[in-house]
Amino acid sequence: MPVAETKIVSARFDDPDAKEIDAYERSGGYRAARKAVRMDPAEIAAEVKASNLRGRGGAGFPTGVKWGFVPKDADTVYLVVNADESEPGTFKDRHILFWDPHLLIEGMICASRALRVKNAYIYMRGEMMREYQVVQRALDQAYAKGYLGRRIFGSDMDLDITIYRGAGAYICGEETALLSSLEGGRGWPRLKPPFPAVKGLFGKPTVVNNVETIANCGFIVEHGGAAFAALGTERSGGTRLLSVCGHVERPGVYEVTMQTTGRELIEEVCGGIRGGRKVKGVIPGGVSMPVLLPDELDVPFEFDALQRDERIREVEVHPGRKFDLGGGRTLRTMAGSGGVVVMDETTDMTRALWRILHFFHDESCGQCTPCREGTGWLVSVAKRIAFGAGKPGDVELLADIADGIAGNTICALGDAAAWPTLAFLTKYRDEFQAKIPKGRAAVQAPATAAGANV
Amino acid sequence: MTALKLSDEIEQKIAQMWPRFPEDRVRKVLCLPVLYMASQQFGRVDEAVIRLVAERLELPPAHVRGVATFYTMIETGEVGEFHLQICTNIGCMLEGAYDVLEHCKKRLSIEKNHGTSPDGKVTVSEVECLAACGFGPVAQIAQKGKPDIPLYFEKLDEARMDQIIDALCEGRVPVELGV
Numbered sequence: 001m002p003v004a005e006t007k008i009v010s011a012r013f014d015d016p017d018a019k020e021i022d023a024y025e026r027s028g029g030y031r032a033a034r035k036a037v038r039m040d041p042a043e044i045a046a047e048v049k050a051s052n053l054r055g056r057g058g059a060g061f062p063t064g065v066k067w068g069f070v071p072k073d074a075d076t077v078y079l080v081v082n083a084d085e086s087e088p089g090t091f092k093d094r095h096i097l098f099w100d101p102h103l104l105i106e107g108m109i110c111a112s113r114a115l116r117v118k119n120a121y122i123y124m125r126g127e128m129m130r131e132y133q134v135v136q137r138a139l140d141q142a143y144a145k146g147y148l149g150r151r152i153f154g155s156d157m158d159l160d161i162t163i164y165r166g167a168g169a170y171i172c173g174e175e176t177a178l179l180s181s182l183e184g185g186r187g188w189p190r191l192k193p194p195f196p197a198v199k200g201l202f203g204k205p206t207v208v209n210n211v212e213t214i215a216n217c218g219f220i221v222e223h224g225g226a227a228f229a230a231l232g233t234e235r236s237g238g239t240r241l242l243s244v245c246g247h248v249e250r251p252g253v254y255e256v257t258m259q260t261t262g263r264e265l266i267e268e269v270c271g272g273i274r275g276g277r278k279v280k281g282v283i284p285g286g287v288s289m290p291v292l293l294p295d296e297l298d299v300p301f302e303f304d305a306l307q308r309d310e311r312i313r314e315v316e317v318h319p320g321r322k323f324d325l326g327g328g329r330t331l332r333t334m335a336g337s338g339g340v341v342v343m344d345e346t347t348d349m350t351r352a353l354w355r356i357l358h359f360f361h362d363e364s365c366g367q368c369t370p371c372r373e374g375t376g377w378l379v380s381v382a383k384r385i386a387f388g389a390g391k392p393g394d395v396e397l398l399a400d401i402a403d404g405i406a407g408n409t410i411c412a413l414g415d416a417a418a419w420p421t422l423a424f425l426t427k428y429r430d431e432f433q434a435k436i437p438k439g440r441a442a443v444q445a446p447a448t449a450a451g452a453n454v
Numbered sequence: 455m456t457a458l459k460l461s462d463e464i465e466q467k468i469a470q471m472w473p474r475f476p477e478d479r480v481r482k483v484l485c486l487p488v489l490y491m492a493s494q495q496f497g498r499v500d501e502a503v504i505r506l507v508a509e510r511l512e513l514p515p516a517h518v519r520g521v522a523t524f525y526t527m528i529e530t531g532e533v534g535e536f537h538l539q540i541c542t543n544i545g546c547m548l549e550g551a552y553d554v555l556e557h558c559k560k561r562l563s564i565e566k567n568h569g570t571s572p573d574g575k576v577t578v579s580e581v582e583c584l585a586a587c588g589f590g591p592v593a594q595i596a597q598k599g600k601p602d603i604p605l606y607f608e609k610l611d612e613a614r615m616d617q618i619i620d621a622l623c624e625g626r627v628p629v630e631l632g633v
């Protein structure tokens with residue numbers, strides 16, 4: 001069964017009443033929070049560790065392990081929920097925020113108990129104006145009932161939750177940039193280490209977790225880490241929320257089992273490709289993740305499988321030369337943010353890559369030279385190829401620029417631009433080559449087409 | 455010239471957020487929310503607004519300026535009365551966003567992917583992913599000097615875009631078309 005039978009984070013989607021605290025409680029809500037506030041913090045942390053919950057924001061890092069990095073003797077610890085969702089192709093967190101705001105609040109109460117947090121923040125994308133109103137209203141309801149504020153649920157625990165709104169900058173989704181922004185400055189990433197769990201917001205230990213990650217915490221407290229782990233695979237507990245866009249019959253947000261393959265997702269969950277056409281490529285986790293070919297879709301769309309399954313080709317810099325992730329590790333793809341982009345056989349892959357690179361260049365914060373200059377260079381070469389004015393050697397040039405960015409920047413935005421470039425070139429090399437005019441045609445003026453005028 | 459003054463809503467916001475942050479950090483923290491609200495109150499953030507915010511929060515104007523120019527939702531340039539922001543990123547592009555954008559530009563006599571109609575009424579911008587990729591092409595609308603319009607305009611095609619532009623040209627936001 002690809003669609004999860006046990007729905008943890010999407011159970012209340014499409015139910016407009018669930019936003020109201022009374023309806024939320026009638027459907028079992030705030031049971032976990034009531035339990036958590038009377039539990040020993042270490043006990044909650046142990047359950048989360050046992051649950052095999054992995055971060056849903058992009059890196060898939062085990063949440064319990066991250067929490068374990070917070071120094072035990074810290075006087076102040078902050079929890080920051082990353083609700084900046086802006087990785088192209090990703091629209092799952094926005095669904096949780098809009099349909100089930102109390103689920104997030106309840107998860108935050110559980111996490112705050114485990115981490116001894118008294119002030120927690122939700123860093124919310126500025127463009128999410130509808131969601132801001134919904135979540136703020138839910139917070140007001142929770143305060144009114146005594147579920148937030150002083151001595152919550154009559155326990156010894158105090159907790160304030162505050163929304164902080166971003167104002168249009170993709171880079172603020174990167175956790176250290178997010179903290180710079182939340183401190184009231186420009187959203188500039190910082191070098192790690194120190195990691196936020198040790199030195200984060202206002203210099204204090206800070207846990208930054210994605211919306212969906214935290215939304216799972218209530219279930220773990222209520223049913224135990226083992227029950228959550230049992231739903232998943234060996235090293236990834238629970239279910240996964242995927243947002244699917246592009247050329248499928250039914251795009252949308254779906255909670256699926258960790259075992260669900262790309263093909264099952266497209267065929268069974270999303271009703272197949274529109275108009276009976278064939279699939280050409282699938283990006284499994286937001287545009288920064290390497291694209292998959294049709295014959296690579298029988299792999300579960302889960303953290304470990306997407307990284308390691310040998311049915312997925314390794315990304316190359318040039319034919320025969322594998323891209324080195326560091327320490328000799330190679331790159332296949334990754335689960336990333338759960339944003340699945342499905343492209344059918346009519347898609348021009350050179351246009352797709354150009355648009356992705358246009359995005360990363362636009363959003364580079366400009367602090368590191370390889371990223372600032374490199375993304376600019378990438379987009380100009382990708383653009384001339386896409387619009388029919390490429391030059392001989394441009395494919396090799398693109399690959400070399402990407403290889404020069406990867407691994408040489410402060411934050412992962414540099415890799416996020418380099419990886420898809422190399423993956424598109426590895427897998428659709430002939431299409432890129434074919435787009436480059438040969439001989440005399442090469443010196444003619446570029447065609448103008450919709451979108452070229454940027 | 456009357457002196458600029460931050461609105462009561464902004465003062466309320468400052469009062470609400472103040473106790474939620476460490477006393478020695480809160481002025482800087484408030485810089486972004488106050489700038490955003492000021493951008494709505496005054497229609498854009500120019501040098502006078504930067505100085506006003508800097509003075510109110512006791513921050514160096516250079517810091518406030520740096521923040522104002524970093525975030526795209528803080529309007530520092532001239533925009534029309536309505537700002538129509540169309541996502542052309544991958545999900546929306548696959549659904550025809552560039553055709554919709556070109557259609558808008560043509561109807562409003564705008565040349566570039568960011569520009570204002572000759573009558574100064576509507577600014578059109580190509581924007582990045584709005585986290586609604588399955589329902590594209592998607593757009594958002596802002597009205598100068600007005601609070602947030604908490605709606606997305608989804609599944610746009612030329613016909614739906616025409617309805618939106620007609621409404622904007624009549625001076626109103628077609629809220630009935632949004633979700």
Ligand SMILES: Cc1cc2nc3c(=O)[nH]c(=O)nc-3n(C[C@H](O)[C@H](O)[C@H](O)COP(=O)(O)O)c2cc1C
Nearest residue numbers: 055056057082084085086173174175209210213412
């Ligand atoms: C360029 C960039 C953008 C990111 N954007 C987001 C985002 O919008 N939302 C998110 O949750 N994580 C995002 N991340 C990942 C965060 O840095 C961080 O790993 C995550 O919030 C941790 O939460 P998790 O462990 O629960 O996944 C981004 C990372 C990078 C490098």
Ligand code: SF4
Nearest residue numbers: 365367368371409411
């Ligand atoms: S990699 Fe790019 S976005 Fe990240 S810090 Fe460097 S310049 Fe900024």
Ligand code: FES
Nearest residue numbers: 541545583584587
């Ligand atoms: S690509 Fe347009 S909303 Fe995501």
